[in-house]
Amino acid sequence: MPAKAVLLSDPLQHLWGQVSERVREARLRRNMTAEQVAKEAGITRVTLHRLEQGDPSVTVATFLKVLDALRLSQDLAEVAEDLERRTPGERLPPRRMPARIRVEDYPQLRQIAWHIHEPGATVSPQEALELYERNWRHVDQALVIPKERALIDKLVATVGKGVFLV
Known part of the structure; x- marks a missing residue:
């Protein structure tokens, strides 16, 4: 049972x-x-x-x-x-990039992906990086939560090969 x-x-x-x-x-x-x-x-x-x-x-x-x-x-x-x-305050090494990224999990990504309306919508890592790069001027740096900062860093390191075109 x-x-x-x-x-x-x-x-x-x-x-x-x-x-x-x-x-x-x-x-x-x-x-x-x-x-x-x-x-x-x-x-x-x-x-x-x-x-x-x-x-x-x-x-x-x-x-x-x-x-x-x-x-x-x-x-x-x-x-x-x-x-x-891991020691307190130490960051873990980057892990594999997820195949899809849920837009609603990241406040600034949700803000700049205004054209995506479906609840639970996802984008590929490549699409996410392109959204951040294209719309970086609209991202409020003060409102980027640590989880989203980690995502951006991981996108730049993996998809962008260390280059963030802003």
Whole structure:
């Protein structure tokens, strides 16, 4: 019987949904069936399906078993090592750029992407950098939150190859 529904804030539910979707994509990229992964993880196919659909009541233990079955547990171990090595105030090294960036998660990006109206709309990293570069004069520097500053820095470092054309 499934665990009771867990209530997550919208941002956390969105994050869990992204993680769950990536677990499914990882399984498909490996040409593994749900039955294969479930068997190797020691869970039912239904539980795997719930995880892949973003059900927040799936336990951490189940999530870890599935990562191990997909040979992804080392990636999580690297994240844990990064967190352990981190000292207060120290920034983590840049991680991989997400494939899509949610416009509404970044206030100044939302402001300069005035032409994008759909709730939950996303742009590619290339599109995001181009929006910032083209409209930088409209970005209020005082209102750039740390999360958005980190995104801009990461965009410049990766997509812009260290160059910010403003």
